[in-house]
Amino acid sequence: MGGFPILSAMLLVPLAGAIACLFSEAKTARVIALAATLIDLALGIVLWMNFDVGGAQWQFTERAALFAGFDYALGIDGIALMLIMLSVFLMPVCIGASWTSITKRVGEYMAAFLLMEVLMIGVFAAQDILLFYIFFEAGLIPMYLIIGIWGGDNRIYASYKFFLYTLLGSVVMLIAMLWMVIEAGTSSVPALMVYDFPPEAQTWLWLAFFASFAVKMPMWPVHTWLPDAHVQAPTAGSVILAGVLLKLGGYGMIRFSLPMFPEASAQFMWLVLGLSMVAVVVTSLIALVQHDMKKLIAYSSVAHMGIVTAGLFAFNTQGLEGAMVMMLSHGLVSGALFLCVGVIYDRLHTREISRYGGLAINMPAYATIFLFFTMASIGLPGTSGFVAEFLSLAGVYQISSWAAFVCTTGIILGAAYMLYLYRRVAFGAQVNEDAAAMPDLSTREYLLLVPIALAALWMGVYPESFLAPMRQDIAVLDARLSRAAPESDAHFMMGEGTPAAEAHAEGGGH
Amino acid sequence: MELSNSLGLVLPELILSLSGLVMLLFAAWGGDRLSSAISIACCVALGAAFALVAPSVCAGASGPDTIAFFGQFRADAYAGMAKLMIYAASGAALIVAPRYFERLGEMRAEYPVLVLFAALGMSIMVSASDLLTLYIGLELNSLSAYVLASFLRTNEKSAEAGLKYFVLGALASGILLFGMSLTYGFTGGTSFAAIQAAAAAGEMSTGMLFGLIFVLAGLAFKISAVPFHMWTPDVYEGAPTPVTAFFASAPKVAAVVLLGRVAVEAFGTQADAWRQVVIFAALASIVVGALGAIGQQNLKRLLAYSSINNVGFLLIGLAAATQAGLAAMLVYLAIYVVMTIGSFAALLLLRDAEGNQLETFADIAGLSTTRPALAWCLLLIMFSLAGIPPLMGFWGKLVVFWAAVEANLLALAVLGMAASVIGAFYYLKFVKVMFFDEAADRVKGEADTANWALLAICAVLISPIGYLLTGWLVSIANTAAGSLPLAG
Numbered sequence: 002m003g004g005f006p007i008l009s010a011m012l013l014v015p016l017a018g019a020i021a022c023l024f025s026e027a028k029t030a031r032v033i034a035l036a037a038t039l040i041d042l043a044l045g046i047v048l049w050m051n052f053d054v055g056g057a058q059w060q061f062t063e064r065a066a067l068f069a070g071f072d073y074a075l076g077i078d079g080i081a082l083m084l085i086m087l088s089v090f091l092m093p094v095c096i097g098a099s100w101t102s103i104t105k106r107v108g109e110y111m112a113a114f115l116l117m118e119v120l121m122i123g124v125f126a127a128q129d130i131l132l133f134y135i136f137f138e139a140g141l142i143p144m145y146l147i148i149g150i151w152g153g154d155n156r157i158y159a160s161y162k163f164f165l166y167t168l169l170g171s172v173v174m175l176i177a178m179l180w181m182v183i184e185a186g187t188s189s190v191p192a193l194m195v196y197d198f199p200p201e202a203q204t205w206l207w208l209a210f211f212a213s214f215a216v217k218m219p220m221w222p223v224h225t226w227l228p229d230a231h232v233q234a235p236t237a238g239s240v241i242l243a244g245v246l247l248k249l250g251g252y253g254m255i256r257f258s259l260p261m262f263p264e265a266s267a268q269f270m271w272l273v274l275g276l277s278m279v280a281v282v283v284t285s286l287i288a289l290v291q292h293d294m295k296k297l298i299a300y301s302s303v304a305h306m307g308i309v310t311a312g313l314f315a316f317n318t319q320g321l322e323g324a325m326v327m328m329l330s331h332g333l334v335s336g337a338l339f340l341c342v343g344v345i346y347d348r349l350h351t352r353e354i355s356r357y358g359g360l361a362i363n364m365p366a367y368a369t370i371f372l373f374f375t376m377a378s379i380g381l382p383g384t385s386g387f388v389a390e391f392l393s394l395a396g397v398y399q400i401s402s403w404a405a406f407v408c409t410t411g412i413i414l415g416a417a418y419m420l421y422l423y424r425r426v427a428f429g430a431q432v433n434e435d436a437a438a439m440p441d442l443s444t445r446e447y448l449l450l451v452p453i454a455l456a457a458l459w460m461g462v463y464p465e466s467f468l469a470p471m472r473q474d475i476a477v478l479d480a481r482l483s484r485a486a487p488e489s490d491a492h493f494m495m496g497e498g499t500p501a502a503e504a505h506a507e508g509g510g511h
Numbered sequence: 512m513e514l515s516n517s518l519g520l521v522l523p524e525l526i527l528s529l530s531g532l533v534m535l536l537f538a539a540w541g542g543d544r545l546s547s548a549i550s551i552a553c554c555v556a557l558g559a560a561f562a563l564v565a566p567s568v569c570a571g572a573s574g575p576d577t578i579a580f581f582g583q584f585r586a587d588a589y590a591g592m593a594k595l596m597i598y599a600a601s602g603a604a605l606i607v608a609p610r611y612f613e614r615l616g617e618m619r620a621e622y623p624v625l626v627l628f629a630a631l632g633m634s635i636m637v638s639a640s641d642l643l644t645l646y647i648g649l650e651l652n653s654l655s656a657y658v659l660a661s662f663l664r665t666n667e668k669s670a671e672a673g674l675k676y677f678v679l680g681a682l683a684s685g686i687l688l689f690g691m692s693l694t695y696g697f698t699g700g701t702s703f704a705a706i707q708a709a710a711a712a713g714e715m716s717t718g719m720l721f722g723l724i725f726v727l728a729g730l731a732f733k734i735s736a737v738p739f740h741m742w743t744p745d746v747y748e749g750a751p752t753p754v755t756a757f758f759a760s761a762p763k764v765a766a767v768v769l770l771g772r773v774a775v776e777a778f779g780t781q782a783d784a785w786r787q788v789v790i791f792a793a794l795a796s797i798v799v800g801a802l803g804a805i806g807q808q809n810l811k812r813l814l815a816y817s818s819i820n821n822v823g824f825l826l827i828g829l830a831a832a833t834q835a836g837l838a839a840m841l842v843y844l845a846i847y848v849v850m851t852i853g854s855f856a857a858l859l860l861l862r863d864a865e866g867n868q869l870e871t872f873a874d875i876a877g878l879s880t881t882r883p884a885l886a887w888c889l890l891l892i893m894f895s896l897a898g899i900p901p902l903m904g905f906w907g908k909l910v911v912f913w914a915a916v917e918a919n920l921l922a923l924a925v926l927g928m929a930a931s932v933i934g935a936f937y938y939l940k941f942v943k944v945m946f947f948d949e950a951a952d953r954v955k956g957e958a959d960t961a962n963w964a965l966l967a968i969c970a971v972l973i974s975p976i977g978y979l980l981t982g983w984l985v986s987i988a989n990t991a992a993g994s995l996p997l998a999g
């Protein structure tokens with residue numbers, strides 16, 4: 002790529018777009034926003050094509066000492082690359098999803114979304130811990146506005162809860178970051194990732210980071226802001242929230258908590274596994290009894306994120322890879338599910354499940370696509386969800402068969418609530434006349450949903466495309482974690498051929 | 512020789528006092544029709560003083576060359592940086608005022624002169640290296656401020672503000688004087704160098720400790736740190752808005768910088784003696800400032816609590832008691848001044864069709880649909896005050912907490928940071944009211960160019976663009992803090 006600062010360009014394009022949108026009419030603002038996100042998507046594809054798989058760990062690095070105390074340092078590894086791709090892929094979809102449904106203050110709306118994109122790419126590309134924090138926290142401002150201005154009836158409560166909850170989670174992390182910067186004498190993330198902090202300090206540093214990431218993730222029991230935020234946010238807001246913002250927590254753990262504090266991570270493994278198990282089971286059960294479609298999908302997100310955290314703290318390659326694929330897959334699938342809800346919400350203006358029914362009759366194409374994403378969310382083989390769940394649970398099984406057992410029930414419960422949702426919305430008799438009169442997908446809606454479906458299918462059939470760029474980084478992380486990895490309870494015996502007679506004598510009764 | 516040297520060092524103060532006296536004569540004989548000319552002349556005087564101070568700040572003036580009048584006065588870079596902020600804030604208070612007072616028919620020629628004298632007093636305060644100089648500067652500033660608070664003679668609230676400020680201010684001065692006399696009695700000197708030497712000599716005697724505490728209490732009143740903050744909301748609400756803008760910016764700078772000098776220069780060897788007081792005041796200010804603001808409907812009252820809240824963060828920098836802590840405090844002050852001036856400039860732009868000032872939340876409901884530019888500027892300022900990145904307010908907090916963590920005050924940093932979330936709640940209310948609520952459409956007043964320009968400058972400075980200045984700001988603050996003759 003020569004010396005072209007492509008990451009800065011990816012930040013600048015939406016930023017310029019956001020400023021332009023702020024001063025534009027509704028129509029022009031939509032076009033500007035779509036153009037800016039598409040340019041960013043194109044830049045993202047260029048980025049991926051030029052990413053040297055198996056090459057240097059940090060690529061496309063840029064560094065400029067613009068500020069006092071921290072640097073403007075950007076750079077990505079495979080993990081960041083994949084999450085950036087997810088962001089730039091979902092952004093045009095978000096703009097498209099708001100094309101007709103947002104009619105008031107369009108310029109400001111588009112500006113807020115473009116700003117979100119800048120900040121999300123910034124979070125994943127930041128190579129300076131304080132720069133990361135700035136991008137990480139700044140995301141609160143546009144999201145607060147998106148929920149508060151364009152949200153539903155209870156939007157003010159939801160926006161406050163979202164803002165204060167996540168802010169409270171992350172303030173202590175800043176102090177921890179400052180301590181680390183002072184202790185290590187550098188604020189560069191790659192340098193901090195290989196710095197060995199004293200184990201006793203790691204404990205509280207880990208907790209400080211965990212407070213922030215657990216809220217962002219969100220993990221049970223600090224997930225309660227998420228259903229509120231999702232229900233009140235406009236469709237595109239939910240897509241970006243579920244698709245990318247929830248990934249910030251997982252990204253934070255894989256980038257900071259695990260490599261920087263391996264000992265503390267091992268120490269707190271059971272805390273994370275325990276919370277993950279509870280999250281998977283409890284939120285799945287909560288999802289089962291929801292009447293509100295968006296709330297149901299929001300709770301399912303918490304359950305899926307539980308599998309991500311379990312996979313991350315499995316201390317092995319499968320778990321980490323599974324967690325990453327789960328994040329990507331969930332970003333696509335839950336984003337698409339919120340879009341599916343948005344499609345029928347735009348027609349009937351209600352999220353009540355009981356107001357729909359029998360949509361497969363009058364909206365066959367919609368029902369098909371909705372079914373695909375339902376299956377992908379459940380984890381049907383051939384979809385991205387299967388790869389994600391299989392890998393992460395295989396990883397978890399190696400560290401604790403009990404945790405794997407409990408988390409696996411989440412798949413069954415997941416199937417239960419998703420299929421129950423689908424049955425009530427798409428199958429059965431057409432009890433509501435207005436719902437029965439709804440037209441099928443428009444071209445715009447096809448354009449939004451089909452690319453996501455294809456991506457989810459691709460990830461399900463050939464996950465290697467997505468795993469390959471991350472493999473080396475995950476191997477590096479796994480190697481760093483190995484010194485602290487807790488002992489597994491499964492006691493695998495691999496490659497040791499025991500004589501048959503002896504095996505009979507000792508363990509014949511198995 | 513010594514005298515001419517000294518006079519050279521106090522040249523900015525000389526300019527201010529002489530031009531103030533001349534303006535006073537003009538005001539006495541020329542009357543109020545000269546008020547705008549006098550305003551401009553005072554701005555020029557402040558600008559001249561600013562230009563005179565700036566080089567010494569950049570050069571990092573320190574050491575014996577900066578001492579004037581046999582140790583009474585010290586024109587080092589630390590004082591210089593504070594003076595720059597004070598002159599700039601005073602200038603801003605002059606710029607926003609005419610429009611406000613003219614509508615009430617109260618634009619009198621004394622206003623700019625009083626601001627000028629207050630600025631002179633503050634200038635002496637920050638340069639004081641002797642308790643007596645300190646007191647002279649402080650009183651010159653305070654007496655001007657009392658008059659300014661009750662500048663709207665016919666307005667009951669303004670008169671009440673002036674009276675309250677005067678009574679409580681006199682009490683605080685008394686406490687301060689008492690503390691100074693104790694300090695003098697137990698150290699045998701009034702100059703900071705003598706106090707430093709006496710304090711370094713050994714254990715701190717109970718009498719000296721009492722003196723220190725009383726001096727701190729008197730100064731805490733001036734910076735409105737909890738528990739000496741009670742006057743702030745009333746005075747801020749009652750005083751004319753341009754005067755409130757002035758109170759919230761320049762005197763805060765002067766008193767905080769002075770407090771830093773007294774604590775770190777005079778009592779620097781006994782940091783443990785005052786650190787717990789400062790830590791308590793810091794945390795209490797953050798919490799009380801945040802909680803008190805929650806129920807407020809009046810925007811000026813709310814900003815008063817916000818200033819109390821901000822003082823808490825300033826004191827965290829001081830609590831570090833290191834050079835880095837003082838530098839962080841100066842950086843935070845600079846950002847705080849910009850945010851304060853910006854917020855009051857925005858407040859002054861809230862006028863209804865008849866030109867009356869609007870000051871409550873109900874008035875700014877839905878401002879973003881009727882006056883988007885103003886609403887967005889206020890949004891930037893509020894998020895900045897709340898310390899949300901990527902605005903400059905965050906960076907101010909960052910450097911302050913950085914210093915605290917560096918000085919191993921982890922618990923203070925964690926508590927302060929957590930308490931800042933409470934403050935975020937009411938700053939968010941600003942945004943909520945302006946952006947989420949139905950438009951009340953009361954703000955109708957026509958634009959005021961000078962005010963707008965000031966607001967625009969402040970908004971740009973606290974936006975992420977301001978980060979490009981951080982390198983420069985930090986280096987200046989570091990030289991300034993480095994110019995203090997630290998003990999040990």
